Amino acid sequence: MIHNKDMIPEQPAPKGTIGPIAWLRGNLFNGPINSLFTLLGLYVLYLLLVPTIQWAFINADWVGDSREDCSRVGACWVFVNARFSQFIYGLYPSEEYWRANIVFAMFAGIIAWMVIPRLPFKRWVTVFALLGFPVIAYVLLHGGYFDLPQVSTHRWGGLMLTLLLASVGMIGALPIGIVLALGRRSNMPIVKTFCVIFIEFWRGVPLITILFMASVMLPLFLPTELSVDRLIRALIGLTLFQSAYMAEVIRGGLQAIPKGQDEAAAALGMTYWKRMGLIVMPQALKMMIPGIVNTFISLFKDTTLVMIIGLFDLLGIVQAALSDSRWLGFSLEGYVFAAFVFWIFCFSMSRYSQYLERKLNTGHKQ
Amino acid sequence: MTQAATNTADLMVEMHNVNKWFGDFHVLRDIYLEVKRGERIVVCGPSGSGKSTLIRCINHLEEHQKGDIVVGGVPLTQDVKRIEQIRRSVGMVFQHFNLFPHLSVLENCCIAPMWVQKKPRKEAEELAMQYLERVRIAEQATKYPGQLSGGQQQRVAIARSLCMHPDVMLFDEPTSALDPEMIKEVLDVMVELAEEGMTMICVTHEMGFAKTVADRVIFMDQGQIIEENAPEPFFNNPQSERTQLFLSQILGH
Numbered sequence: 001m002i003h004n005k006d007m008i009p010e011q012p013a014p015k016g017t018i019g020p021i022a023w024l025r026g027n028l029f030n031g032p033i034n035s036l037f038t039l040l041g042l043y044v045l046y047l048l049l050v051p052t053i054q055w056a057f058i059n060a061d062w063v064g065d066s067r068e069d070c071s072r073v074g075a076c077w078v079f080v081n082a083r084f085s086q087f088i089y090g091l092y093p094s095e096e097y098w099r100a101n102i103v104f105a106m107f108a109g110i111i112a113w114m115v116i117p118r119l120p121f122k123r124w125v126t127v128f129a130l131l132g133f134p135v136i137a138y139v140l141l142h143g144g145y146f147d148l149p150q151v152s153t154h155r156w157g158g159l160m161l162t163l164l165l166a167s168v169g170m171i172g173a174l175p176i177g178i179v180l181a182l183g184r185r186s187n188m189p190i191v192k193t194f195c196v197i198f199i200e201f202w203r204g205v206p207l208i209t210i211l212f213m214a215s216v217m218l219p220l221f222l223p224t225e226l227s228v229d230r231l232i233r234a235l236i237g238l239t240l241f242q243s244a245y246m247a248e249v250i251r252g253g254l255q256a257i258p259k260g261q262d263e264a265a266a267a268l269g270m271t272y273w274k275r276m277g278l279i280v281m282p283q284a285l286k287m288m289i290p291g292i293v294n295t296f297i298s299l300f301k302d303t304t305l306v307m308i309i310g311l312f313d314l315l316g317i318v319q320a321a322l323s324d325s326r327w328l329g330f331s332l333e334g335y336v337f338a339a340f341v342f343w344i345f346c347f348s349m350s351r352y353s354q355y356l357e358r359k360l361n362t363g364h365k366q
Numbered sequence: 367m368t369q370a371a372t373n374t375a376d377l378m379v380e381m382h383n384v385n386k387w388f389g390d391f392h393v394l395r396d397i398y399l400e401v402k403r404g405e406r407i408v409v410c411g412p413s414g415s416g417k418s419t420l421i422r423c424i425n426h427l428e429e430h431q432k433g434d435i436v437v438g439g440v441p442l443t444q445d446v447k448r449i450e451q452i453r454r455s456v457g458m459v460f461q462h463f464n465l466f467p468h469l470s471v472l473e474n475c476c477i478a479p480m481w482v483q484k485k486p487r488k489e490a491e492e493l494a495m496q497y498l499e500r501v502r503i504a505e506q507a508t509k510y511p512g513q514l515s516g517g518q519q520q521r522v523a524i525a526r527s528l529c530m531h532p533d534v535m536l537f538d539e540p541t542s543a544l545d546p547e548m549i550k551e552v553l554d555v556m557v558e559l560a561e562e563g564m565t566m567i568c569v570t571h572e573m574g575f576a577k578t579v580a581d582r583v584i585f586m587d588q589g590q591i592i593e594e595n596a597p598e599p600f601f602n603n604p605q606s607e608r609t610q611l612f613l614s615q616i617l618g619h
Contacts, residue, residue: 261464261466264464264523266425267425267460268454269451269482270481271446271450278477282468283467283468360468
């Protein structure tokens with residue numbers, strides 16, 4: 001028996017099952033209880049949003065140069081305005097801001113170049129970002145070369161310092177993490193033991209302790225002529241701490257790659273490093289993008305802890321400004337500003353990671 | 367190959383008294399196997415009999431603890447360089463294809479010629495297209511493995527191995543993970559390969575394939591080679607009881 005001799009033609013979906021009205025009815029108002037919760041939710045949102053918007057925008061004061069310019073009904077962004085350059089550059093001398101600005105511009109340029117897919121020469125930009133840019137940035141920021149007056153690192157601060165700590169931490173932690181993760185999975189007992197001890201040590205100690213030890217205790221053990229810059233010490237501490245976390249994230253990714261991948265690569269005559277570099281690691285890293293970015297985001301926020309060793313990152317400099325007697329009582333504005341800046345960076349990273357995940361997805365779930 | 371078979375230069379794979387243990391478990395026991403250039407061997411036996419382990423020892427995906435393995439005149443030792451040299455001349459096709467999911471079909475075939483044999487990309491791609499055409503899948507070259515059916519993936523895996531110009535091909539149950547309607551397309555490719563004179567060692571339960579192409583069929587059970595014969599006497603007149611039982615189980619219904 002034949003059911004349908006001819007193909008049944010495609011028909012439109014019934015009325016009321018697609019479109020915005022149908023979506024509302026299906027998701028927000030399907031039944032009396034759900035409708036009640038929807039309305040309740042909207043009311044709570046209203047209660048929260050309206051005063052916030054009033055405080056932050058409508059009643060806020062934007063221009064002026066002292067606390068007298070603030071009505072105190074809404075937010076006093078005058079405070080942030082007045083201190084803005086300090087929040088960005090820290091105690092960097094204002095006549096040298098142009099140097100930091102060049103570095104900022106190059107940094108933004110590199111990021112934009114890497115993120116926009118259409119732009120060519122990505123490989124060369126990466127090489128420049130990893131090799132050329134740090135040297136240029138150091139020469140410009142630190143000075144002491146080419147008639148640039150020297151600005152020692154204890155005057156660096158604000159967003160500049162936050163970005164510096166975060167980028168060095170990320171760029172350093174990823175490769176060290178990869179090596180540690182491979183080492184932990186190695187068959188060689190000495191390599192494996194070393195990596196396990198390294199990871200467990202750095203993971204087991206709070207970051208504050210590490211920073212504190214790097215800043216206070218390390219100089220006690222080193223000869224006085226071998227004094228390492230405090231910022232460098234903080235950078236090393238932060239990088240090693242995060243690399244231990246990174247190693248565990250990547251190890252998780254490596255474990256998710258079927259053994260057959262490595263075997264197939266081995267059967268083709270590839271050496272260990274080619275197997276890892278060409279076959280296993282690209283798949284593991286792709287799978288681990290959410291974990292890696294998660295670690296990056298937490299690293300970005302952890303940079304605020306350098307405050308305790310007397311480095312003034314964005315949050316540190318905001319806090320320092322709050323204790324200024326001329327601006328007492330504006331801590332809310334200061335913290336909201338710092339939170340907003342941190343949120344912008346972290347949210348961007350999060351969105352970019354989601355974009356990467358979609359882009360790199362080759363539908364390979366076997 | 368009409369020359370006398372005793373010439374050792376003609377031996378592609380030699381396994382002499384090979385023994386292997388997984389921990390305490392004795393998986394391969396005194397394996398003695400010699401495969402001549404151009405010979406087609408089918409290895410069969412119940413699951414857990416050690417047949418996969420046997421062929422995985424040939425390219426050192428598994429390590430044997432006792433005995434000698436010589437591949438293409440090169441003795442297999444612990445030396446990593448030596449192992450890699452042997453692996454370059456031994457192709458392997460896996461039960462689950464093991465294609466690289468992050469690379470396109472073409473890149474899957476090019477990666478080893480480019481990175482192991484240092485061929486220029488263009489040359490590697492031409493070679494890859496040539497083999498992809500041979501396994502009749504050239505039109506899928508830009509797709510990713512995840513977009514292909516199992517049979518197509520396995521044919522790509524065969525092409526990927528052939529791109530290295532191996533002297534011997536090992537097949538580890540190449541059709542047992544496939545849906546029934548796809549088995550034939552893979553077996554057809556393997557038969558063609560056999561007809562072209564490729565040295566092959568196949569672990570498979572496809573007895574039709576064994577009857578058509580095998581020079582010798584080897585039956586393994588509990589880590590030992592129980593019986594070895596040309597296909598015709600092997601299937602029609604099995605000598606050992608265990609072979610008879612096995613054949614009756616897989617052919618009997």
